[in-house]
Amino acid sequence: MIPFLEKIKGNNFVVLGRAGMDLYPDPPGTKTEDATQFVAALGGSSANIAAALVKHGSQASLVTSVSDDAVGRFALNQLDKYGIDRRYVRQVSGEFRNSLALAETCLEDHQSVIYRNGAADFQMTVDCVEKVDYATFTALITTGTVFAAEPSRSAALHAINLAKQAGLPVIFDVDYRPYSWPSREVASKVYSKVAALSDIIIGNDEEFDFMAGGKGLGLEKAKNLATETKRVVVYKMGEKGAITFTDNNEIHTGIYPVKALKPTGAGDAFMGGFIAALANGLQIKECILRGSASAAIVVTKAGCAPAMPTPQELDEFLQKHPGPQKPD
Template sequence: MILKGISKRNFLVIGRVGMDLSPDPPGTRTRDARNMMVAMGGSSANIAAGLVKLGCQAALVTRVSDDAVGWYCEGQLDAYGVDRTHVSRIQGEERTSLAVYETRVEEHQSVIYRNNAADFQMSIADVEAVDYASYGALITAGTVFAAEPSRAATFRAFELAKAAGLPIIFDVDYRPYSWPSPQVAEEVLSRAGALSDVIVGNDEEFGFMAGDIARGLDKARELAASSAAIVVYKMGAEGAVTLADGAEIRTGIFPARAVKPTGAGDSFMAGFLAALADGCAMRDAVLHGSACASIVVAKPGCAPAMPNTAELEAFLASHPGPTDC
């Protein structure tokens, strides 16, 4: 059922869209900036854009502020071809998220403004307005669970997606600054993980859910044995362990000259899911995701840096291959 839903190549993505600012030219510190590159950001919006670039369809469910930043994000979703039928404007003091991050690795600085975030105002009514039968799978990132009413709305979306037969794909995406406490985050993210069919996270995120980073892989194995059909345990430069069908698949990474650390996870998710939708074997799908991550960290921007199908194929054809794992 899970791969059948993914193979429909039509994804419903829940979570934020925002505006990214990065000092230009690349390498400039924010404190020295005179010019800024402007781009669409937000984990869920980035994943949606990445999927569309790779030939899939994606629709976003979220809220944006009814102001120039929110309108910018709407325009960017249109430009990337992401369906924003279920992106609604909110009036009041809530604001669309803004991120200022440097295109540099050494002493990298990312500053994210999410106080009173507009996307956290997504409601149960918003998700109940969606026709889930129109999609093949639901994707969300963990940030949606950090505050109400977005948390309750997303859990309601999980219920509706399951009732419609959609697999649930969960990127843990733990961001401490969004949560009221680590204890709340551990409880809520663990609950979301237990309801998900596909879980993607890094070693620190699984370790966080386990209560100890040393037990992260054990937590991934526990989820794969009890509830999730596919669990991808990412380990940065050490590659990934993917647990599916009772097997553990170890894969390396595609070395790249990184210009920034941001955007890799979102691009990995898009590349991984698009490859599964194309019928790739699990190992190949993970490597497609890893290739997308390497492409993104080597370029300025997040959504703008995500490869289309031709760019991904060219990278795979010209790259010497992944590292041994």
């Protein structure tokens, strides 16, 4: 038994990272350049993960900054709608703006346009993370996007140290977005530092390749991270499934094939389903499969946060689906 998994069963998570606005051309299938109307929803990987967790019955508190304007207030209202605790969300004035994503609900020639210049969430400071009472939580979750710029990078690293001092496991979703970083070299160095501080690391094959410094090196990187200490490392390979390294074991799992409507939201849904299952004390393999099933559900629906399944929807999906593909 890995000791920190017991702590996660408290099912109360503090999540670092952005909350933004997603705009979807409506109806589904419409190209952005042809759209005459859009549907707005909560966006941002960390907010999506928090929404997924709350839908699964967990508690989640978000730590971030939003712009002191209409879009920032939209994000706050959406956090309230999903039942995400926002006591640690700070509004910032000036020229800082909330992240904004225009994402199409289609597979063919899919376009996602992200606006991140002068992002408000990068204004999360050391003071922000020091306001958090880490002793009241059972794990800290962070996505890689919080480390792309200062002062957010230093604040997030400080939050991880405070969380570890309070005995909290650290869960790291690599979530590498090149457009946010000054260089690949800086990103690789920072991510490797964060991974060394984390207890659970989730990323895809390209992200682990990137951390390892070259194509084809990521699998060995993931394996080494797991053997350095008692970590859980999930190495996702898209349609080929995932390999999870834990306690000197390798767990190979496949995906749940579905007729997808869009490609976005799968990673955040996986995180929500996987972590909520860990909190419920399920075996690692079952947790991975519930995360994979959650991802499969989300890509069949419009939106990201609105598409996150409830436990009932997830159970119904698993009962009706013939089962995951044999892992490659």
